[in-house]
Amino acid sequence: MLNLKKNTSFINGQWLAGQANTYPVFNPANAQEVSQVLKCGAEETEHAIVAADHALETWKKTLAAERTQVLKRWGELMLEYRQQLAEILVEEQGKPLAEALGEVVYAASFFEWFAEEAKRNYGDIIPTFKAQTKIMVTKEPVGVVAAITPWNFPLAMVTRKVAPALAAGCTMILKPSEETPLSAFALAVLAEQAGVPAGVFNVVSGNAQEIGATLQHSEKVKKISFTGSTVTGKLLMRQAADTLKKTSFELGGNAPFIVFEDADLEAAVEGAMASKYRNTGQTCVCVNRFYIHEKVYESFVELLTAEVQKLKVGHGFVEGVTQGPLINQAAMAKVQRHIDDALAKGGSIVTGGKAHQLGGLFYEPTIIKHANDKMLVAHEETFGPVAACFSFASDQEAIALANNTQYGLSAYFYTKDLKRTWWVADQLQVGMVGINEGIISTAVAPFGGVKESGFGREGSKYGLDEYQNIKYILLGGLA
Numbered sequence: 497m498l499n500l501k502k503n504t505s506f507i508n509g510q511w512l513a514g515q516a517n518t519y520p521v522f523n524p525a526n527a528q529e530v531s532q533v534l535k536c537g538a539e540e541t542e543h544a545i546v547a548a549d550h551a552l553e554t555w556k557k558t559l560a561a562e563r564t565q566v567l568k569r570w571g572e573l574m575l576e577y578r579q580q581l582a583e584i585l586v587e588e589q590g591k592p593l594a595e596a597l598g599e600v601v602y603a604a605s606f607f608e609w610f611a612e613e614a615k616r617n618y619g620d621i622i623p624t625f626k627a628q629t630k631i632m633v634t635k636e637p638v639g640v641v642a643a644i645t646p647w648n649f650p651l652a653m654v655t656r657k658v659a660p661a662l663a664a665g666c667t668m669i670l671k672p673s674e675e676t677p678l679s680a681f682a683l684a685v686l687a688e689q690a691g692v693p694a695g696v697f698n699v700v701s702g703n704a705q706e707i708g709a710t711l712q713h714s715e716k717v718k719k720i721s722f723t724g725s726t727v728t729g730k731l732l733m734r735q736a737a738d739t740l741k742k743t744s745f746e747l748g749g750n751a752p753f754i755v756f757e758d759a760d761l762e763a764a765v766e767g768a769m770a771s772k773y774r775n776t777g778q779t780c781v782c783v784n785r786f787y788i789h790e791k792v793y794e795s796f797v798e799l800l801t802a803e804v805q806k807l808k809v810g811h812g813f814v815e816g817v818t819q820g821p822l823i824n825q826a827a828m829a830k831v832q833r834h835i836d837d838a839l840a841k842g843g844s845i846v847t848g849g850k851a852h853q854l855g856g857l858f859y860e861p862t863i864i865k866h867a868n869d870k871m872l873v874a875h876e877e878t879f880g881p882v883a884a885c886f887s888f889a890s891d892q893e894a895i896a897l898a899n900n901t902q903y904g905l906s907a908y909f910y911t912k913d914l915k916r917t918w919w920v921a922d923q924l925q926v927g928m929v930g931i932n933e934g935i936i937s938t939a940v941a942p943f944g945g946v947k948e949s950g951f952g953r954e955g956s957k958y959g960l961d962e963y964q965n966i967k968y969i970l971l972g973g974l975a
């Protein structure tokens with residue numbers, strides 16, 4: 497049985513030694529220190545870049561079938577170590593154990609998917625424009641990839657980047673969130689065990705600015721894949737311009753959830769609960785704004801309230817808990833600011849609305865009624881357990897309200913009307929739409945946004961493209 501608990505970065509197949517410079521990782525549920533982690537900076541990042549660049553020469557030449565084997569094994573190991581990985585998630589991220597176990601399975605599914613995709617990474621033969629020639633298109637790995645991942649899904653946001661990158665023949669330096677590096681270290685333990693060669697997957701954690709800047713300025717790093725805030729995404733994009741790195745960004749969301757008057761309200765509430773309160777509302781694709789037709793507004797809010805009041809807030813290891821803590825004080829302050837602002841602008845609290853009696857970073861699952869477009873909740877991602885309920889009178893109004901945001905990640909709507917279904921799906925300015933469904937995330941479908949929610953797609957048959965360059969070859973002198 498492997499021990500997945502490591503507290504140091506993993507570079508070129510080695511766990512870095514040294515205790516001199518460390519930083520603490522806290523459990524957000526009780527503010528207790530989970531671990532002291534070695535604090536890496538520019539020097540270690542440079543070392544990781546050199547290692548990844550060196551490893552690339554061999555890794556990119558491996559047969560797809562060899563990469564498939566390694567990735568498949570890595571995913572299988574995740575499932576074998578599901579309990580240990582989930583416990584690490586609960587400790588450093590705070591999510592309830594059942595949700596953590598679900599994240600492990602979701603995260604492992606990216607290995608299974610891209611292990612298979614590696615074998616089907618076909619090129620093209622194109623009808624030629626000139627006699628005695630052939631046109632071929634091949635795909636090549638972009639090279640060394642830098643991945644920067646967030647704290648809300650410390651495993652899944654890593655595997656959805658590393659699986660396609662390695663499947664394509666790239667090598668990687670991962671900078672996980674400083675708040676949740678332990679899950680990334682655990683993945684590295686399993687990578688070694690799965691047979692990922694030294695230097696192919698490196699994890700560097702510590703001084704975010706130094707690590708980020710070193711990755712961004714390096715000419716050896718050819719691609720940056722980032723999941724996080726739109727503000728940081730814009731900064732990274734500016735920095736990436738200096739070396740013209742290929743980029744993919746999965747940024748903030750402000751998901752609308754539209755309940756039309758013909759919706760199955762019980763199904764809509766089920767979808768609403770799954771989407772809104774997943775990970776205590778700390779998910780980029782979480783609903784941020786509920787738009788409910790005025791004819792069903794009261795009934796929907798009533799049904800939703802009954803479900804929200806059943807949620808159990810607490811420590812992720814406590815039986816039956818469905819809502820963990822928020823990640824930090826800044827998150828608590830943002831949730832409170834959005835609620836205070838909504839109240840000042842005509843909103844009213846149906847349930848919740850304040851810090852939970854458990855104290856610390858726990859917040860009551862909240863519903864706000866009479867939300868309007870002047871409120872912060874209409875325009876900013878709350879990233880917390882707050883359901884803001886707006887009303888609308890016509891389909892056109894619902895679409896105008898839903899699209900009135902700089903973001904365009906996901907949207908959801910509930911209706912039984914087929915004609916409306918297609919019209920609304922077409923009108924929504926987002927990368928992903930859930931129709932009569934509240935959970936859309938899966939390794940088999942393309943995940944990503946439009947507008948200021950970013951670009952690039954993760955998962956699905958499109959996911960490999962982000963880590964490849966296309967090469968056109970014209971072969972002449974043929975008979």
Ligand code: SIN
Pocket residue numbers: 648649652723746778779780781937
């Ligand atoms: C995210 O919050 O960025 C992604 C969550 C998911 O994959 O569903």
